[in-house]
Amino acid sequence: MSWRSAFGLIPGPAKILAALAFVVFFFGVFEEYRASGLRTLIGLAGGTLAGAYFLLAGYVYADAVRRGMPPIPWAALAVLIPNCVGFVLYFLLRKPILHPCPSCGRGVAPDAAFCPRCGQPQMNMGPQPSREES
Numbered sequence: 763m764s765w766r767s768a769f770g771l772i773p774g775p776a777k778i779l780a781a782l783a784f785v786v787f788f789f790g791v792f793e794e795y796r797a798s799g800l801r802t803l804i805g806l807a808g809g810t811l812a813g814a815y816f817l818l819a820g821y822v823y824a825d826a827v828r829r830g831m832p833p834i835p836w837a838a839l840a841v842l843i844p845n846c847v848g849f850v851l852y853f854l855l856r857k858p859i860l861h862p863c864p865s866c867g868r869g870v871a872p873d874a875a876f877c878p879r880c881g882q883p884q885m886n887m888g889p890q891p892s893r894e895e896s
């Protein structure tokens with residue numbers, strides 16, 4: 763997956779939060795460094811980090827949805843565990859992306875033999891089961 767399509771996956775509210783976090787860090791938290799020439803540099807770095815944090819949280823949310831995982835607990839876990847451990851855990855434990863069922867369109871796990879909603883056999887996914895001798 764390219765960075766552009768990953769960015770497109772991030773929900774709008776997460777992008778707005780990321781922009782807000784950048785502004786707050788740039789103009790608010792680092793106001794105390796006003797006297798020093800480092801202020802702009804520190805504000806830029808801190809704001810970028812804060813913005814990236816919200817973008818990543820938004821990505822985890824959207825990515826969990828398309829993998830059939832509960833999105834809110836995973837996004838909360840990714841944000842709340844310090845030092846980005848939550849994000850690392852998410853990327854280690856996430857499930858494969860669901861494929862749409864050809865019959866009803868619901869997401870089906872790639873290793874599932876049948877659609878859990880309509881029972882349609884998922885013939886085009888994975889290795890074909892060998893036919894039984896009769």
Ligand SMILES: [Zn+2]
Pocket residue numbers: 863864865866867868877878879880881882
């Ligand atoms: Zn189906």
